[in-house]
Amino acid sequence: MSQADHVLRRGALRRGDSGPRVSALRDLLLRAGVDVPGAPRPGGAGPDGTGPDGTGPDGTEELDTFGTALEQAVRAFQQARGLRADGVVGRQTSRALDGARWRLGDRVLRYVPGHLLHGDDVVALQSRLLSLGLLDDRRDGRYGPRTEAGVQELQRSCGTAADGVVGPATVDALRRLDRSVGGGDASALRDAERTAQARRRTGHVVLVHPAHGGDDPGALGHGLREADVVLDLAQRLEGRLAASGTAVVLSRGATQEPSAEDAADLADAVGADVVLALHCDALTPVRGSADPARLPASPARGVATFSWGSATSRSVEGARLAGLVHREVLARTGLADLRTHTWDTDVLRLTRMPAVRVELGYLTSPEDAAELADPAFRDRCAEALAAAVHRFFLEADQDVPTGLLPVVAAPSG
Ligand SMILES: [Zn+2]
Structure with missing residues (x-):
């Protein structure tokens, strides 16, 4: 135990x-x-x-x-x-x-069917395999068959026994390679290739993950619950994208509370081309308090957009999608600019396709909350997200300036 x-x-x-x-x-x-x-x-x-x-x-x-x-x-x-x-x-x-609690090298790692080893050491191993081009997967922190295959390829290229078992010799080999190979290039190329293939197809699939839900209201402020706001935004976005021939899969309805892992599994299952995780933010000290009287007057407001990245690697296509989402939201909503960032957080790390997490406003900000309570403002947010998804799949020579791509209006109701 x-x-x-x-x-x-x-x-x-x-x-x-x-x-x-x-x-x-x-x-x-x-x-x-x-x-x-x-x-x-x-x-x-x-x-x-x-x-x-x-x-x-x-x-x-x-x-x-x-x-x-x-x-x-x-x-x-x-x-x-x-x-x-x-x-x-x-x-x-x-x-x-x-x-x-596990650091790479603390224990021997191997693939055990039915009982996958998991931990930060597996994440570190997968990061290194990814940056070496030996893993065509995002890092899920579980030592499964794809990770084993990557380790075996590494071992073959080092001329050691390809047993897929990560002991001291394999950890040493990885450390030596780290010093001679720049990180991230191979996975960035594969990311770009995957997106190029998606561009040549029509009928793109977008997995939209309105965060929280079920018993988890998420952030609270000024009478708004994050879980409700982002679900409504997701449904508005679904209407817009569906009208233009892009299939949208929502990770939940009002009563479910899928984990980041559930959302990533669903994205795989439906063959999603991109993933959008929708959140609103709140000042941490008042998380859990629905009483507006307890909210401090605070300047924290605006939109921040995240794509996957860690100290050693990042998703180039994810960052491109994040940039498009962020610029479209700024142009169409007037929310304050809290910039784009990389973040090694679950839904971004666990998904294999370009993924973005956007924090649309602070529910603890009176200005942001007033906007987010307004259906017309939510429509503009949904339009911005839809425009960003369209632009992501346009060839560079077809792209249009930020804020100008017309998006088919959703059927009202
Ligand atoms: Zn949230």
């Missing part, structure tokens, strides 16, 4: 819980590199201000007590991993924590 299994054994952990499972959770967070207030550093020495009785710097949190500080640490971990940042340690968070 792994430590994460131990943490989860009696259901989810949340604020107010106490006991050895909470101590084990602190340990998992520390190993995952999360700063946990009040917990001893690995090696035994306490941080400055830690009392001998194990209280935190504020003197309030025992090591085996799940208090506010620990909840903040859990949220920070969840946010960094693209998980629902609710501060509750359920199955997904526990699984991510379990995977986060």
